[in-house]
Amino acid sequence: MAQGAVLANPRRVQWSLGGAVVGAASVGMAAPRVTVFPSARELGPALSRFVLAEAARAVGERGRFAVAVSGGSLVSLLAAALPEAGAREPEHPGAEWSRWILGFCDERLVPFESPDSTCGLYRKQLLSRISIPNNYVVAINPTLSVEEAADKYAERLRELFPGDNLPVFDLVILGIGPDGHTCSLFPDHPLLQEQIKIIAPISDSPKPPPKRITMTLPLLNAARCALFVVTGDSKAAVLKDILEGHHENPLPAARVRPVKGEVHWLIDEAAASKLTIKVDRPSL
Ligand SMILES: O=C(O)[C@H](O)[C@@H](O)[C@H](O)[C@H](O)COP(=O)(O)O
Numbered sequence: 443m444a445q446g447a448v449l450a451n452p453r454r455v456q457w458s459l460g461g462a463v464v465g466a467a468s469v470g471m472a473a474p475r476v477t478v479f480p481s482a483r484e485l486g487p488a489l490s491r492f493v494l495a496e497a498a499r500a501v502g503e504r505g506r507f508a509v510a511v512s513g514g515s516l517v518s519l520l521a522a523a524l525p526e527a528g529a530r531e532p533e534h535p536g537a538e539w540s541r542w543i544l545g546f547c548d549e550r551l552v553p554f555e556s557p558d559s560t561c562g563l564y565r566k567q568l569l570s571r572i573s574i575p576n577n578y579v580v581a582i583n584p585t586l587s588v589e590e591a592a593d594k595y596a597e598r599l600r601e602l603f604p605g606d607n608l609p610v611f612d613l614v615i616l617g618i619g620p621d622g623h624t625c626s627l628f629p630d631h632p633l634l635q636e637q638i639k640i641i642a643p644i645s646d647s648p649k650p651p652p653k654r655i656t657m658t659l660p661l662l663n664a665a666r667c668a669l670f671v672v673t674g675d676s677k678a679a680v681l682k683d684i685l686e687g688h689h690e691n692p693l694p695a696a697r698v699r700p701v702k703g704e705v706h707w708l709i710d711e712a713a714a715s716k717l718t719i720k721v722d723r724p725s726l
Contacts, residue, residue, distance in 0.1 A: 482519060490528075501541045513563065537572075548626040552651055626655070680695075686717065
């Protein structure tokens with residue numbers, strides 16, 4: 443059982459942050475669990491506890507932890523908290539980095555040296571401090587065309603998930619844009635209808651740079667757990683729409699509903715400011 447996780451019953455797992463339960467989920471239910479923190483400062487340690495608990499559960503059950511991460515502000519949030527948590531608890535079963543497979547929920551088609559490269563940023567800020575084996579960091583080949591890069595990425599994932607019809611990540615960690623995009627899946631984009639590809643190219647991303655590859659909804663919704671991390675008042679309106687709106691044409695982030703998995707939201711008070719639904723506020 444993942445350290446820090448208290449199994450209330452076979453269908454519920456609770457995550458603790460120094461004794462305070464920061465979230466709970468009924469395994470198999472898609473109902474999102476929303477946990478609100480005063481600011482990113484308090485959210486960071488809870489994020490690393492959550493990730494390490496998921497990692498411990500995966501390693502305990504399957505001997506490895508397959509996680510996919512997004513770009514943007516998530517990079518610095520993870521880099522600030524994860525290495526420190528791992529150093530604080532080197533025996534934590536989730537901190538056995540050699541058991542990790544790290545993929546990217548999306549990636550920009552730029553050289554790794556570019557400040558726009560998500561993998562480049564993770565290499566600099568996180569992977570220089572936690573030693574995931576290089577061949578288990580699934581990076582794109584940015585020298586290919588965006589179509590080829592997407593195909594090659596999908597091929598590599600299928601190699602790493604032999605026997606899975608769809609690669610099943612233990613955890614996908616997502617952000618949202620003010621327009622409700624997640625990964626590089628944008629509102630009203632044809633990619634939202636993609637049902638065959640697991641990784642798709644996009645050349646007209648409204649968020650620069652324009653050329654990217656992205657996980658598609660079938661792949662995201664095959665995950666065991668989807669975790670959204672959202673901070674800042676610029677996300678408050680769209681977050682209300684995603685969590686409380688009932689649309690014929692849901693925003694991309696609202697379409698992430700893992701078929702057999704959980705959805706969690708770790709957000710700060712600024713992003714939560716327009717919500718009326720029930721949320722958890724851990725006593726820190
Ligand atoms: O590489 C990217 O651009 C992302 O994967 C993207 O989907 C990001 O998660 C959101 O745009 C939120 O970004 P912020 O958290 O920086 O607002």
